[in-house]
Amino acid sequence: MTEDNNNLHDFKRILVTGGAGFIGIEMVKQLRALGLEVVVLDLDRQVERCKDHLAKGVDIVKGSILDRGALREAMNGVDAVIHLAAVLGVQNSEQNKLYTIEVNVNGTQNVFECALAHGVKKVTFASSSEVYGEPFETPVKETTPTQGKTVYAVTKMMGEELAKAYHQKYPHLAYTITRYFNTYGPYQVGQFVLTRFIRAAMLGESPIINGDGSQIRSYCFVEDGCRGTIQSTLRKSADGQVYNIGNSSQPWTLLEVAKLVIKLAGKEGQIEPIVDKAFAKGDRNREREIFKRFCDTSKAEKELGLEAKISLEEGIQRIMDVQIPPEDWREIRVKH
Numbered sequence: 001m002t003e004d005n006n007n008l009h010d011f012k013r014i015l016v017t018g019g020a021g022f023i024g025i026e027m028v029k030q031l032r033a034l035g036l037e038v039v040v041l042d043l044d045r046q047v048e049r050c051k052d053h054l055a056k057g058v059d060i061v062k063g064s065i066l067d068r069g070a071l072r073e074a075m076n077g078v079d080a081v082i083h084l085a086a087v088l089g090v091q092n093s094e095q096n097k098l099y100t101i102e103v104n105v106n107g108t109q110n111v112f113e114c115a116l117a118h119g120v121k122k123v124t125f126a127s128s129s130e131v132y133g134e135p136f137e138t139p140v141k142e143t144t145p146t147q148g149k150t151v152y153a154v155t156k157m158m159g160e161e162l163a164k165a166y167h168q169k170y171p172h173l174a175y176t177i178t179r180y181f182n183t184y185g186p187y188q189v190g191q192f193v194l195t196r197f198i199r200a201a202m203l204g205e206s207p208i209i210n211g212d213g214s215q216i217r218s219y220c221f222v223e224d225g226c227r228g229t230i231q232s233t234l235r236k237s238a239d240g241q242v243y244n245i246g247n248s249s250q251p252w253t254l255l256e257v258a259k260l261v262i263k264l265a266g267k268e269g270q271i272e273p274i275v276d277k278a279f280a281k282g283d284r285n286r287e288r289e290i291f292k293r294f295c296d297t298s299k300a301e302k303e304l305g306l307e308a309k310i311s312l313e314e315g316i317q318r319i320m321d322v323q324i325p326p327e328d329w330r331e332i333r334v335k336h
Contacts, residue, residue, distance in 0.1 A: 007236050009122065011079040013037040014233070017065055017111060018085030019058075020050045022187040023126075023180075026222045027082060029055045030230055041065070041074040042085070053187060065107035068114060075118040080233055083111050084126045086155075089191045093152035104155035105162075112166045115173060122174040124233045125163045127156045129181040129246070129293060138216075139251075139296035142179070142242045160242075167240065174239040176232045181246030181295040184315060185222030186322040194219060195325040197258050198316060201265035202324045206274045211291075213255030213275050218294035220246040221310035221318075228306040237303060246295040247308035257312070264316050 014031055018024050019040030031038045032055040040047070040054065044062040051060070063070025065085045075081070086104050087093050093100040108125070115123050130153035131146040148154050163175040184192070190199040197207040228245045232238040252260075258273035300306035310318075319325065 008234050009080065009236055011036065011121070011234065013039065013078050015039045015041060015074050015078045015081045015120075017041045017074075017081065017083045020046045020054065020060075021084060022185055022189075023183060023222055023226065024084050025050060025053050025187060026185065027084070027226045027229065028058055030223075030226050032057060034230070039074050039078060041070060050187060064103075065110055066103060068110055071110055071114040072118065075114050075120060078118060078120055080122040080124070081111060081115055081120055082124045082126070082229060082233055083108065085111075086126070087152070090130075090150050090152055092191065093155075094150060097151045100151055101155055104152070105158045108159045108162055112162060112173070116166070116170055120173065122176070122233065122239065123163065123166075124176045124178060124229060125159055126229070127160050127177050127179045127242075128153065129179055129244070129295065131157050131160070131179060132293060134291060135293055138292055139248055139294050140181075140244065141296045142244055142299055176238045176240070177242040178229050178232055178245045179242065180220070180225060181244060181293075182217050182219045183222055183225045183245070184219055184319070186319050188222075188319075188325060190325040190327050193217075193254065194257065194261075194316075195319070197261040198265070198319055199325040199327065201261045201267055201271065202320060204267065204271065206271045207258040207261060208274045208276055209254050209258055210276050211254070212277050213253060213258070213273065214291070215254045216251050216292045216294055217254070217257075218247050218251050219257075219312050219315070220308060221312075221315035224306070224308045224310055228300050228304050231304040231306070232300075235304065241299075241303070243300040243304065243306075244295040244297050245300060245306065246297055247310075247312075248295050248297040249308060250312055251294040252312065260313065261316060264313065264320060 020042035039059045041061045061074040087100040133147040133149045184194045188195045190196045200207045225245050
């Protein structure tokens with residue numbers, strides 16, 4: 001898609017918070033490919049675990065978004081911020097509610113405060129489809145009312161409001177909100193449903209489905225999601241907008257996904273999905289489960305040129321070609 005240069009911000013240097021996470025790694029790679037200077041802010045342990053996967057020529061600041069000193073160092077000379085850093089995962093956030101609120105809300109406020117202090121022109125806030133809860137309509141549009149079910153969702157809703165509130169008081173600080181729908185890719189930990197299925201199948205174990213498997217989702221490969229996010233950051237027309245970032249062309253049930261993973265792992269006839277209707281082994285209980293949620297990305301397609309190029313089959317195969325997904329944030333098991 002050809003872009004009118006008059007619609008592009010003249011950004012030269014961009015900070016990616018959480019830039020050593022699996023989305024951040026791809027985000028940094030694409031930003032560098034566009035010739036932009038990039039700063040990564042992430043925790044020491046995360047940087048050490050993933051530094052070999054980060055693009056060359058990137059400035060790295062080790063620290064937390066709770067540390068304003070680290071943020072100030074990272075924002076020196078920065079034009080824009082893509083704010084990915086957060087406590088993730090439904091189970092993880094539910095078991096650590098106070099810390100989740102501290103990082104996802106107070107940390108996000110720190111990002112905006114430091115952005116103001118350093119003359120940053122724009123912050124792109126990475127939100128989540130979790131803000132829709134069990135949506136009133138599917139496919140889900142950006143105008144669908146938000147009604148998060150989890151503490152993670154509530155903190156993301158609060159982050160969105162912080163972006164709007166700071167712009168309201170300081171109009172020179174632009175923002176865009178991107179709501180990710182089930183983004184997945186290499187280096188994502190096995191705490192999330194798709195990588196959990198992949199990890200199990202690659203280890204010869206049966207993927208466990210929480211619920212009856214009829215829940216519907218749409219999955220977006222990380223490359224596609226990052227392209228949309230970067231365009232939402234660079235385009236002036238995206239200032240003040242909210243975008244669903246996902247793959248709206250391929251809604252899948254969890255049972256279909258589990259069977260596909262088994263097939264691609266070459267384990268058909270050897271293992272079968274285990275259906276856990278009681279949610280006994282799940283990271284959600286029944287009250288917090290989302291049964292039908294997939295995205296309408298027509299706004300992002302029209303305004304950002306977003307195109308979900310990577311099918312679920314290809315995306316799963318790419319993960320399998322790289323590694324067995326690590327079980328959690330402390331472990332990485334590289335296949336080759």
